[in-house]
Amino acid sequence: MSQLTKRALAASLKKLLARKPLSKITIADITEDCGMNRMTFYYHFQDIYDLIDWICQEEGERAFQGRKDYDTWQEGFIALCHAVIENRAFILGVYRSVQREQVENYLGRVVYGLLLDVVEELSAPYSLPEQDRAYITNFYKYAFVGVMLDWVRDGMQQPPEEVVGRVSRMTRGQLLLAIQNLADSPRP
Incomplete structure (x- = not known):
């Protein structure tokens, strides 16, 4: 039931963002749109930004x-770009209504999860401290999120396959090289 409630609140916010800016949307608007009361909203989310974060994570x-994983991260990144296109009104509503740093944080948490799994997989044969794995993941996260934000800012004109293909060609082998450069030594 909890996930259904969250999804209903998310659907209402998305619907409202297609009609008006985020700054004009209240929790009352969201709950009224989906037939819930304000307390239900607050049971699941602290505020509208918490709901936005949940939507991005979902x-x-x-x-x-x-x-x-290493063999499929490009497919995941392409799928994320397609999800951005499918949620164009929501993404643009958030992008235009909050500071760039907040949008970076929303996307950053999503992209970090993808990249961390790839870094963990590639670093398995090496002695690489957790803080170095996190550092590498963050480094590439900022690059990937920056590319995505530029793509959104430019109206999502390029097909996701082109955007991700270019990122893939530019970073081919670089992630493993970063791991090797920071690794103490290969594990026996």
């Missing part, structure tokens, strides 16, 4: 489903 997880 959409990201759905996009990455089973595509979070």
